[in-house]
Amino acid sequence: MKLFMEPASVALIGVPRRTGMAAWNIMENLLNSGYTGRVYPVNPNADEILGRKCYPSVKDIPETADLAVISTPRSQVARTVKECAEKGIRAITVVTQGFADADEEGKRLQAEIVRIARQGGARIMGPNTFGTSNAFCRFTSAFAPVDLQPVPIGLICQTGLFMAGIPRFPMLGKGIDLGNACDIDFADALEYFEHDPEVKVVLLHMEGTRDGARFMEAAARVSQRKPIVALKTGRGEQSAQAMQSHTGTLTGADQVYHAAFRQCGVIRVSDIDEFHDFTRAFLRVPLMRGSGVGIITIAGAGGIMAIDACEKYGLRLGRPSPETLEKIAFLSPPWQALENPADIWPAIMIARHRIDEVLYTIADAFLADPDIHGIIIVSHAGLLLGAPDIFQRARRFDKPVLCWLYGSGMEQLIDDIEAKGETAVYPNVERAARALSRLREYHGYLRGERR
Amino acid sequence: MKLFMEPASVALIGVPRRTGMAAWNIMENLLNSGYTGRVYPVNPNADEILGRKCYPSVKDIPETADLAVISTPRSQVARTVKECAEKGIRAITVVTQGFADADEEGKRLQAEIVRIARQGGARIMGPNTFGTSNAFCRFTSAFAPVDLQPVPIGLICQTGLFMAGIPRFPMLGKGIDLGNACDIDFADALEYFEHDPEVKVVLLHMEGTRDGARFMEAAARVSQRKPIVALKTGRGEQSAQAMQSHTGTLTGADQVYHAAFRQCGVIRVSDIDEFHDFTRAFLRVPLMRGSGVGIITIAGAGGIMAIDACEKYGLRLGRPSPETLEKIAFLSPPWQALENPADIWPAIMIARHRIDEVLYTIADAFLADPDIHGIIIVSHAGLLLGAPDIFQRARRFDKPVLCWLYGSGMEQLIDDIEAKGETAVYPNVERAARALSRLREYHGYLRGERR
Numbered sequence: 001m002k003l004f005m006e007p008a009s010v011a012l013i014g015v016p017r018r019t020g021m022a023a024w025n026i027m028e029n030l031l032n033s034g035y036t037g038r039v040y041p042v043n044p045n046a047d048e049i050l051g052r053k054c055y056p057s058v059k060d061i062p063e064t065a066d067l068a069v070i071s072t073p074r075s076q077v078a079r080t081v082k083e084c085a086e087k088g089i090r091a092i093t094v095v096t097q098g099f100a101d102a103d104e105e106g107k108r109l110q111a112e113i114v115r116i117a118r119q120g121g122a123r124i125m126g127p128n129t130f131g132t133s134n135a136f137c138r139f140t141s142a143f144a145p146v147d148l149q150p151v152p153i154g155l156i157c158q159t160g161l162f163m164a165g166i167p168r169f170p171m172l173g174k175g176i177d178l179g180n181a182c183d184i185d186f187a188d189a190l191e192y193f194e195h196d197p198e199v200k201v202v203l204l205h206m207e208g209t210r211d212g213a214r215f216m217e218a219a220a221r222v223s224q225r226k227p228i229v230a231l232k233t234g235r236g237e238q239s240a241q242a243m244q245s246h247t248g249t250l251t252g253a254d255q256v257y258h259a260a261f262r263q264c265g266v267i268r269v270s271d272i273d274e275f276h277d278f279t280r281a282f283l284r285v286p287l288m289r290g291s292g293v294g295i296i297t298i299a300g301a302g303g304i305m306a307i308d309a310c311e312k313y314g315l316r317l318g319r320p321s322p323e324t325l326e327k328i329a330f331l332s333p334p335w336q337a338l339e340n341p342a343d344i345w346p347a348i349m350i351a352r353h354r355i356d357e358v359l360y361t362i363a364d365a366f367l368a369d370p371d372i373h374g375i376i377i378v379s380h381a382g383l384l385l386g387a388p389d390i391f392q393r394a395r396r397f398d399k400p401v402l403c404w405l406y407g408s409g410m411e412q413l414i415d416d417i418e419a420k421g422e423t424a425v426y427p428n429v430e431r432a433a434r435a436l437s438r439l440r441e442y443h444g445y446l447r448g449e450r451r
Numbered sequence: 452m453k454l455f456m457e458p459a460s461v462a463l464i465g466v467p468r469r470t471g472m473a474a475w476n477i478m479e480n481l482l483n484s485g486y487t488g489r490v491y492p493v494n495p496n497a498d499e500i501l502g503r504k505c506y507p508s509v510k511d512i513p514e515t516a517d518l519a520v521i522s523t524p525r526s527q528v529a530r531t532v533k534e535c536a537e538k539g540i541r542a543i544t545v546v547t548q549g550f551a552d553a554d555e556e557g558k559r560l561q562a563e564i565v566r567i568a569r570q571g572g573a574r575i576m577g578p579n580t581f582g583t584s585n586a587f588c589r590f591t592s593a594f595a596p597v598d599l600q601p602v603p604i605g606l607i608c609q610t611g612l613f614m615a616g617i618p619r620f621p622m623l624g625k626g627i628d629l630g631n632a633c634d635i636d637f638a639d640a641l642e643y644f645e646h647d648p649e650v651k652v653v654l655l656h657m658e659g660t661r662d663g664a665r666f667m668e669a670a671a672r673v674s675q676r677k678p679i680v681a682l683k684t685g686r687g688e689q690s691a692q693a694m695q696s697h698t699g700t701l702t703g704a705d706q707v708y709h710a711a712f713r714q715c716g717v718i719r720v721s722d723i724d725e726f727h728d729f730t731r732a733f734l735r736v737p738l739m740r741g742s743g744v745g746i747i748t749i750a751g752a753g754g755i756m757a758i759d760a761c762e763k764y765g766l767r768l769g770r771p772s773p774e775t776l777e778k779i780a781f782l783s784p785p786w787q788a789l790e791n792p793a794d795i796w797p798a799i800m801i802a803r804h805r806i807d808e809v810l811y812t813i814a815d816a817f818l819a820d821p822d823i824h825g826i827i828i829v830s831h832a833g834l835l836l837g838a839p840d841i842f843q844r845a846r847r848f849d850k851p852v853l854c855w856l857y858g859s860g861m862e863q864l865i866d867d868i869e870a871k872g873e874t875a876v877y878p879n880v881e882r883a884a885r886a887l888s889r890l891r892e893y894h895g896y897l898r899g900e901r902r
Contacts, residue, residue: 161753234755317689427618429722
């Protein structure tokens with residue numbers, strides 16, 4: 001896997017002479033990414049592409065490249081794989097489509113390239129793939145622009161879709177598109193991330209895997225070190241048919257995958273919002289060591305929504321001790337007792353306490369309470385300008401604090417709060433509670449609790 | 452309701468002398484909003500506030516204002532309501548907290564102000580409310596900044612939270628915060644929106660209502676004219692307790708509300724994302740007249756996710772007719788047949804058709820097909836730059852086209868696409884399918900189908 005992820009030199013076979021938009025030129029994309037390794041384009045019809053000397057065949061390249069990336073028409077792929085193996089190349093990414101994702105001839109060709117590679121001692125990524133991307137060495141074999149940012153997220157997927165990224169979510173520090181996964185499979189990719197200090201959360205997009213046992217072994221090992229968040233698609237009958245013609249994967253019953261994920265501590269998501277939500281929680285706040293939630297809200301209605309959300313996701317309202325309630329009692333107007341949820345608006349509007357005094361006092365008291373294992377703050381984003389240290393202070397307690405911040409036009413402020421890395425902000429309280437519940441579940445898994 | 456929503460003059464009783472951040476000064480907020488009606492501040496301790504002559508009592512104001520907004524301490528509210536009624540004011544908003552939302556004394560005071568108002572022929576909004584906002588006449592009685600944008604959305608809620616808006620979502624053209632709803636209730640607010648040409652979608656945030664029968668009558672009437680999208684909070688036991696101390700509402704069993712909403716054609720949501728998602732769909736695309744979905748995707752994996760999502764939300768893959776498939780067949784490379792989902796990448800990458808040719812041909816063919824009632828487009832946002840007229844063209848068919856657009860850094864492009872008002876773009880395909888399903892359900896309700 002290291003040759004695929006961190007190649008010092010790469011042969012690009014089938015590079016088109018076209019460049020620019022709609023050329024889908026891998027070399028152009030790679031050079032634009034800032035890759036500084038050695039790049040050898042192969043195209044028998046060109047002497048030079050993008051100012052680089054072009055080779056008629058992989059055999060003519062003056063060294064044995066770490067990685068070959070093949071994007072020739074499918075009819076030439078088998079011959080090219082053979083040449084690569086003969087040249088001694090050990091890592092081959094086949095970008096080309098039209099294999100098990102297509103017709104019977106494609107299936108036959110896919111089996112053939114696997115056989116050729118095995119004989120030659122090479123491994124194959126793909127076919128039908130964007131290949132690999134690594135922001136930490138500015139490498140990518142994608143034919144479309146990839147958002148390379150050195151975030152500690154490792155992505156394993158079966159589509160280029162995630163390589164292209166999601167608005168407002170830097171999705172990959174390192175990405176592996178398995179495509180049809182004819183040889184390199186999920187287990188190989190997981191093993192690469194297992195001991196990778198640059199990756200703290202692993203995201204999986206999976207249509208299916210052929211080797212469930214090996215996947216489970218690898219996933220269970222990796223889960224002990226870092227969370228794996230998985231989007232398994234193809235749940236129903238209709239999508240199973242479509243997958244057959246996407247990556248050529250036969251899917252098992254969805255429940256089988258579900259049970260396997262649970263057993264291995266893999267956190268399953270049902271959509272991309274959850275990738276976004278859970279990854280930010282895992283990267284930014286501590287795990288949750290119990291199910292008691294403290295709610296601090298600037299709006300009574302927000303507290304009610306927060307309770308609904310906690311119940312929905314298997315969490316409960318923490319019961320603050322008498323000592324905790326005593327610490328915060330002085331903030332209330334006479335006719336309101338602060339409890340959990342702590343509706344802080346009367347303390348600000350009627351009792352006229354400062355926002356920082358109110359928020360710091362309650363957050364400190366709740367975080368110190370043994371029955372509160374995490375906090376959700378519901379607030380107009382603008383009010384947090386009055387209590388800017390709230391998340392920094394919370395770090396002393398090693399408990400997660402997540403937020404639902406509302407307020408029209410507050411996008412920039414919310415981005416700024418997020419950028420400090422001390423909390424994650426969600427667009428509603430359901431998503432904050434859902435993320436908190438996963439911090440709880442993963443902690444339970446690590447502790448050996450049944451899920 | 453007209454006096455609350457479109458007052459030509461307003462008495463503001465209990466305006467503080469403080470101004471600026473954290474003063475929560477209703478008059479300051481109102482003047483900043485650009486309101487051009489007559490404003491009469493009442494404060495016995497000031498001659499002038501923000502350059503406006505101040506009156507010692509509502510009795511001293513030289514006219515009978517359309518609306519009085521009371522934000523005095525709670526102990527003075529009953530006397531002030533009496534003075535307003537005696538002055539002949541017919542609409543009174545009580546902003547002050549500490550009534551049924553608080554202690555026994557608060558409950559008693561709330562009953563008293565209702566009695567006083569009834570005797571004097573006045574109606575009360577609140578207490579414990581932001582009151583009303585109307586972007587079309589720049590009016591607001593909120594004590595915090597409200598995002599007034601003349602969008603055709605009418606909001607009825609029991610919290611100021613929604614008045615303050617949600618990032619990236621202009622939430623209200625007109626807003627009514629019922630607060631504790633001691634007098635003016637959901638039915639009154641719904642009736643106001645029923646014939647309001649400036650409002651095309653009604654959003655409800657409801658903790659509970661005392662008069663279920665009247666609510667249902669009003670909701671069923673309004674639903675015939677425009678969609679009502681409702682967030683009913685307080686689902687469980689714990690939140691019912693919290694609601695008691697928020698707006699003093701006794702909640703009924705959640706299932707009772709659920710059944711009532713169904714019967715009246717009210718579209719229930721479970722979180723704010725759904726407010727956002729469904730409102731944009733209702734405002735921008737036609738209703739869906741059947742359950743068959745056409746999927747056009749640039750990524751095979753996206754097609755599979757789209758099928759999963761359609762199944763989840765009670766939609767199905769449309770079955771294109773042989774004629775439809777014939778119209779699009781020329782786009783494929785030999786080894787792939789285009790069907791539904793239409794995975795268009797091979798047509799672009801292998802067969803090298805132009806993006807606009809591919810997208811326009813398939814969209815036109817799908818939209819003309821009798822078994823396809825709506826379309827989901829899954830694409831990298833950037834590719835739509837190559838087919839900019841796709842949504843404009845779709846309007847000929849009177850069928851909804853919704854999108855999931857991905858791609859890192861594509862926020863501005865997506866905002867630009869949205870701003871044209873011809874489609875709604877979602878951050879994942881689940882949310883696009885969910886919105887489509889509500890366009891289908893609401894159409895079924897209007898047609899008298901059982902839901």
